[in-house]
Amino acid sequence: MEFDWEVPLVAAPMAGGPTTPELVAAVNGAGGLGFLAAGYRSVEDTLEQVRRTRELTDRPFGVNLFVPAEPSDPGPVAAYRERLLPEAERRGVELPTAIRPDRDGWEAKIEALLRDPVAYVSYTFGLPGRDEADALRAAGIRQAGTVTCPDEARAATALGLDVLVVQGPEAGGHRGTHRTEDTPGTLPLLELLAAVREVTPLPLIAAGGLGTGAAVAAALRAGASGAQLGTAYLRTDESGASPAHRRALVELPGTTVTRAFTGRPARALRNAFVARYDAEAPRRTRRSTTSPSRCAPPPPGAGTPTACTCGRAPRTPWPARAARRM
Helix, strand or coil: CCCCCCCCEEECCCCCCCCCHHHHHHHHHCCCEEEEECCCCCHHHHHHHHHHHHHHCCCCCEEEEECCCCCCCHHHHHHHHHHHHHHHHHCCCCCCCCCCCCCCCHHHHHHHHHHCCCCEEEEECCCCCHHHHHHHHHCCCEEEEEECCHHHHHHHHHCCCCEEEEECCCCCEECCCCCCCCCCCCCCHHHHHHHHHCCCCCCEEEECCCCCHHHHHHHHHCCCCEEEECHHHCCECCCCCCHHHHHHHHHCCCEEEECCCCCCCEEEECCHHHHHHHHHCCCCCCHHHHHHHHHCCCCCCCCCCCCCECCCCCCCCCCECHHHHC
């Protein structure tokens, strides 16, 4: 498979605001390959981001989709909602009272991309159905599956996807495990690349903790065709990360893996919210249950936003244009 890049770097699709059309276009303009993040966005907002990106770059780019999970048990979710009520009140937001299945607009986004295809579609948290994958392939869309272990790589290969994004435990944000309740593996990225290479002939893109040229070079030597970076772009001029998130990247020293945000394991900066709620989060919750408190700006004196996702990649303390990070 030939990739649409001059430099084997991919801008990770960072849901929740950090990825913007401007960031995708800047990475494309520097010779890399950018991905928009459709996760947490409506289909209308996703299409507007695609339109805006096309205004900014004539190079191919991709869209990342969240694969919907199986419905979670409403009992633990409701209990966690009650536990979060003081946090929501402190931040001046309301949590939803109805606990509804959350498919993140999956079907509507697939239909929209079939009507107006982009060059690439990638998947996180699972794989599409065979009919969906076949339809996107027939539309000329190349497909990438995020995998965190060899078994997931086998499944993605059997589905006929074009490329695998191999996500190591060093990655920031949610681990892309295909089942919410699974405990993510701890095999370091370079070792995980070798393990996945043994079970698939597909090209691999390495993801997780790759914030330096030396780290990228090591991933390429380990068999990856390219490297996906996220944390390295969080403080760029084109990033949509909030000012509070940007400050936290400098002020908070360590990261941890927590289920406090959505029930799925995610690597983020250690802050008061994580310390307070990590042990109580159910293994399956609903994004909409925690979204208002996660996304609200911190109240005066609160310090940092609720969810400050960040990988183990070195964090640059000064902002710069995205092209400088290539």
